[in-house]
Amino acid sequence: MSADKPQRRRERIDRGIKVRTGGIYALMSWREMAYLISPRVLLIAGLLLLPLVMPGMYWKRVISIVCIYALLALAFDFLAHYVGLVSLGGAFFVGVGGYLSALLNTKMGLSPLLCVPGAALTGGVVCTLLLMPCLPLRGVYFAIVTLMYPLFLARVIEALDILGGTDGILGIDSFPSPWLEQYFVIIVVLVLLFGLRRLVNTDLGLVLRAVKDNDQAVKASAMNITRYKAMAVFIASSIGCLAGACIVHIYMWAGISTFALDFSVLPIAATVIGGSGTLVGPLIGCLILVPVSELLRDFGTLRIVFYSLILLAFIVFRSEGLMIYGQRKYHQLERWKAI
């Protein structure tokens, strides 16, 4: 380096911001503030603008479906990585929430905007009660039971010919307008995403994470772990039921296919791709996977082949998930500093 050039070196932007731990920040300037806020703003603004830039009804509908899956993936990520309960229950939550909202709408005549939160809360209670027996157990039981319930309920509805049987419940009201539908699901996703991120860092959230880390130590700390697991299952299943309630109002139909295993599997794939344990990763994963699966429709039966190849590529080359990779790279950003 020649002497007349000003001396400078590269410095990581986040070094001054993060002090002592990742949990405590020290902000010194609006630039540092912007460094922290811009990814969040990008996500929020991007999601809110999506319906405006999407061409045609078809792709607008795809955005709603992305958000539905994002809710399920969010619930999965929360339960699996913050409470230690691996849930295969996406289909279970969607089915329960969907049928409840359909009943509230067709039998009691409530508007969809009331049915959805109503179904989310009652569905959360129903799912939590049904899952209660396997909460004191450790291991794979929770996963098995959550996988079993949707199959069980679908067959019960079919065999007993209740709730419309194989025809399903018809004549469900749609959201008052397509715009309302889009923005309703988008805002719900954003609120729940940031809400959950906040929750896992509160004292209650720490207790939930501790149950995952070390349940024996939580017991030794005079706390009933089954109670906290039930609380977490209620939160996650309410989110899942909310997604299910939205979907029946979007399709204006609730049938046995709301118990389809797609609702269990795709959110898990999205979580893997997006980065598990980040909560925002699952949303990113859904934003990629759902449209890709729509684009591949043209390939007919080959669709599943391409879809599997994409998943495989992600698992082989970016098994940590996009969000974790992106976060690391973002934290490694450097700037020039004069010395």
Next chain:
Amino acid sequence: MKAEPILQVREVTKTFGGIIALNRLSFDVFEGEILGIIGPNGSGKTTVVNCITGFIKPSDGRVLFRGNDITARPPHKIADLGVTRTFQIMRPYYSLPAYKNLVIPLFSPRARRTGGWRGGGRMGDRNTVGIDILEEIGFERDSYVPYKTTSTLPTGYLKRLELARCLALKPELIICDEVFSGLSMSEIASMVPLIERLQMDGITLIMIEHRLRELFQVANRVMVLNFGEKLVEGGAEEVMADSRVREAYFGSEKVEEVMVHA
């Protein structure tokens, strides 16, 4: 020392399949004392802890805490009464910073009830209370240590963290399952005054140990277990002088040999 037993273990038996881990074991722990429990490997020391704290259910017998039967109650209810334990294999929350580990016990119903770490009333911020407890137990407040992710801490601090978790519950009885094992001599030397201070604060302790010299420094009474049965109970010198204890530790042949040579 008051002559009132805080914990009574009565004829507790635990079998694992055909193995008898504890055989009709009875003992008392008195308020304010430190009881040491020693014994060779596999003599049932940790099983005693698990039976008292509810982590395993005794096959037979009863455990009384302040006269109330706590046998086979769930662990969180027993801990709620103030009977706390440390784990031999440390069980911290590895993904959290050290001081956040204490938020969990401080969130418990017992901590909310007993609260008031800083002179009564509401408890205040759990993080500050947590750091206060860590300082008490030997984490330097102004160093990086309390803020580090727990998985990066050395064994000595993890053992202290186990004790800190108990202290956060304002315990009446702490059962320490080998807090000295795995520590260097200097680490143990700094732990001993800590244990003595806990006793001065009126906390009763049961200490399960392999490090006999350090245990004898602090323990008022020592009980020796072998094959799930109580061999001897009494003061340190008294216990170590007992031929049955030597036999259990060194094997009977050697003792005979020693005696022959003597």
